[in-house]
Amino acid sequence: xxxxxxxxxxxxxxxxxxxxxxxxxxxxxxxxxxxxxxxxxxxxxxxxxxxxxxxxxxxxxxxxxxxxxxxxxxxxxxxxxxxxxxxxxxxxxxxxxxxxxxxxxxxxxxxxxxxxxxxxxxxxxxxxxxxxxxxxxxxxxxxxxxxxxxxxxxxxxxxxxxxxxxxxxxxxxxxxxxxxxxxxxxxxxxxxxxxxxxxxxxxxxxxxxxxxxxxxxxxxxxxxxxxxxxxxxxxxxxxxxxxxxxxxxxxxxxxxxxxxxxxxxxxxxxxxxxxxxxxxxxxxxxxxxxxxxx
Amino acid sequence: xxxxxxxxxxxxxxxxxxxxxxxxxxxxxxxxxxxxxxxxxxxxxxxxxxxxxxxxxxxxxxxxxxxxxxxxxxxxxxxxxxxxxxxxxxxxxxxxxxxxxxxxxxxxxxxxxxxxxxxxxxxxxxxxxxxxxxxxxxxxxxxxxxxxxxxxxxxxxxxxxxxxxxxxxxxxxxxxxxxxxxxxxxxxxxxxxxxxxxxxxxxxxxxxxxxxxxxxxxxxxxxxxxxxxxxxxxxxxxxxxxxxxxxxxxxxxxxxxxxxxxxxxxxxxxxxxxxxxxxxxxxxx
Numbered sequence: 001x002x003x004x005x006x007x008x009x010x011x012x013x014x015x016x017x018x019x020x021x022x023x024x025x026x027x028x029x030x031x032x033x034x035x036x037x038x039x040x041x042x043x044x045x046x047x048x049x050x051x052x053x054x055x056x057x058x059x060x061x062x063x064x065x066x067x068x069x070x071x072x073x074x075x076x077x078x079x080x081x082x083x084x085x086x087x088x089x090x091x092x093x094x095x096x097x098x099x100x101x102x103x104x105x106x107x108x109x110x111x112x113x114x115x116x117x118x119x120x121x122x123x124x125x126x127x128x129x130x131x132x133x134x135x136x137x138x139x140x141x142x143x144x145x146x147x148x149x150x151x152x153x154x155x156x157x158x159x160x161x162x163x164x165x166x167x168x169x170x171x172x173x174x175x176x177x178x179x180x181x182x183x184x185x186x187x188x189x190x191x192x193x194x195x196x197x198x199x200x201x202x203x204x205x206x207x208x209x210x211x212x213x214x215x216x217x218x219x220x221x222x223x224x225x226x227x228x229x230x231x232x233x234x235x236x237x238x239x240x241x242x243x244x245x246x247x248x249x250x251x252x253x254x255x256x257x258x259x260x261x262x263x264x265x266x267x268x269x270x271x272x273x274x275x276x277x278x279x280x281x282x283x284x285x286x287x288x289x290x291x292x293x294x
Numbered sequence: 295x296x297x298x299x300x301x302x303x304x305x306x307x308x309x310x311x312x313x314x315x316x317x318x319x320x321x322x323x324x325x326x327x328x329x330x331x332x333x334x335x336x337x338x339x340x341x342x343x344x345x346x347x348x349x350x351x352x353x354x355x356x357x358x359x360x361x362x363x364x365x366x367x368x369x370x371x372x373x374x375x376x377x378x379x380x381x382x383x384x385x386x387x388x389x390x391x392x393x394x395x396x397x398x399x400x401x402x403x404x405x406x407x408x409x410x411x412x413x414x415x416x417x418x419x420x421x422x423x424x425x426x427x428x429x430x431x432x433x434x435x436x437x438x439x440x441x442x443x444x445x446x447x448x449x450x451x452x453x454x455x456x457x458x459x460x461x462x463x464x465x466x467x468x469x470x471x472x473x474x475x476x477x478x479x480x481x482x483x484x485x486x487x488x489x490x491x492x493x494x495x496x497x498x499x500x501x502x503x504x505x506x507x508x509x510x511x512x513x514x515x516x517x518x519x520x521x522x523x524x525x526x527x528x529x530x531x532x533x534x535x536x537x538x539x540x541x542x543x544x545x546x547x548x549x550x551x552x553x554x555x556x557x558x559x560x561x562x563x564x565x566x567x568x569x570x571x572x573x574x575x576x577x578x579x
Binding site for chain 1: 389390391392393410411412459462464465466467468469472473520
């Protein structure tokens with residue numbers, strides 16, 4: 001596997017956006033998964049953040065994250081549509097070809113599959129004119145959609161070309177989801193894969209899982225589930241996945257350490273993961289969908 | 295207790311009924327107007343307060359908008375679809391994920407609801423086209439002009455060509471199918487002399503869209519943005535239409551694979567890049 005397909009998430013590193021981008025570049029990464037906060041909380045404003053991203057030379061993998069979009073009604077739904085539109089506009093502005101949308105955790109959200117499908121279709125339609133793809137991710141503590149298979153089912157029902165699923169290894173590992181859940185997935189509908197591990201064997205409760213997810217994730221090879229993680233990577237690769245991989249690592253310690261050091265650990269993890277599927281001839285990455293030139 | 299029935303949507307949910315007008319934006323309205331007159335259009339009215347002129351021939355209304363136009367080369371800025379109920383069409387589109395258009399009607403002007411289309415273009419919904427015309431409100435008829443100039447050689451609106459980025463066909467098919475009920479025509483169906491891309495038919499079967507991804511060999515220095523790029527005019531007898539237009543000074547491309555024929559023809563690019571296509575069509579009859 002080729003390192004070009006790996007990126008880091010800005011959420012992993014401490015420091016300014018510019019510091020993070022420089023550390024990633026220095027470690028040899030060629031792409032970055034941005035958070036909307038990178039842009040809107042930049043001290044120089046959104047335009048300065050966009051300029052920093054563009055001048056970094058890093059390709060933008062995508063932007064995270066749209067939360068709690070689906071299943072709302074009335075004014076809540078209308079408000080969330082406005083939020084989604086603003087995030088899509090941010091994607092467009094920074095050249096992010098993909099928006100990550102996480103399954104809703106809202107107590108106000110309906111679980112009616114027909115409404116969830118209709119809402120995902122609406123989000124996909126909003127994204128078409130802007131040339132953005134939507135990657136829908138099941139949070140393992142999602143209110144109604146909490147595992148990968150459910151997210152796949154909704155995406156399949158919604159049946160929109162620019163709507164696919166995101167796979168975050170943390171949720172499968174932490175929830176103990178059998179890796180057979182990946183069988184039968186159309187690789188064309190897998191839009192994005194995020195890899196991370198964590199340091200203990202089990203998360204015992206939902207709250208424990210949330211706490212672990214937000215503070216104690218580590219890079220592949222640093223945690224307690226390397227064998228399963230490796231098997232997940234092999235399965236995803238074997239199904240013919242041709243998209244990007246990123247490290248979705250939230251870790252308080254890593255945010256207390258020099259970014260260059262953490263980025264170097266990420267690079268070693270990327271090499272470790274890439275070595276799992278040696279010799280495979282990988283399909284060329286999709287052409288950048290945000291390119292204004294062809 | 296009531297049980298929600300899952301019934302299929304009608305195939306023409308908006309009651310689409312063809313094209314009310316096509317709008318171009320240009321900062322050179324006089325030069326473009328002269329070209330339109332060569333193509334058989336006549337100016338019939340002008341906007342009450344803006345630099346906007348209505349041209350017409352036969353069933354075709356064409357608006358030239360110079361108000362705040364940014365470029366000299368005429369750009370396809372909007373298409374107005376005839377629908378059963380414009381308010382309903384607008385609400386339904388927004389509900390399904392369309393972006394609302396920026397409001398721009400001034401005081402005492404008719405508000406035509408619309409949504410954003412590809413690139414900077416808009417899609418309007420018009421339901422007043424039978425007994426009452428939208429032009430009666432915002433436009434002033436030009437003195438001495440025939441308000442209903444006949445069509446040259448039976449010309450009528452046939453369709454629009456939309457350039458899209460690589461691997462974007464499926465996205466845009468979803469967009470037009472979801473919002474308007476367009477359907478993809480079977481592979482191998484083609485009209486005119488430029489058969490590339492994917493053809494979509496309106497649910498009223500009176501209008502076509504052609505989605506064209508860049509050809510694989512397109513040079514790196516060719517700029518290829520997503521936009522409406524060309525208007526196609528239908529003609530019941532293409533050679534007759536070509537002859538009539540040539541007599542008025544219109545030049546057709548006759549090199550390489552694009553040769554004027556009974557199927558269609560392509561005009562040269564005028565004013566820095568605007569061209570028109572003729573397509574054999576009986577849609578007007």
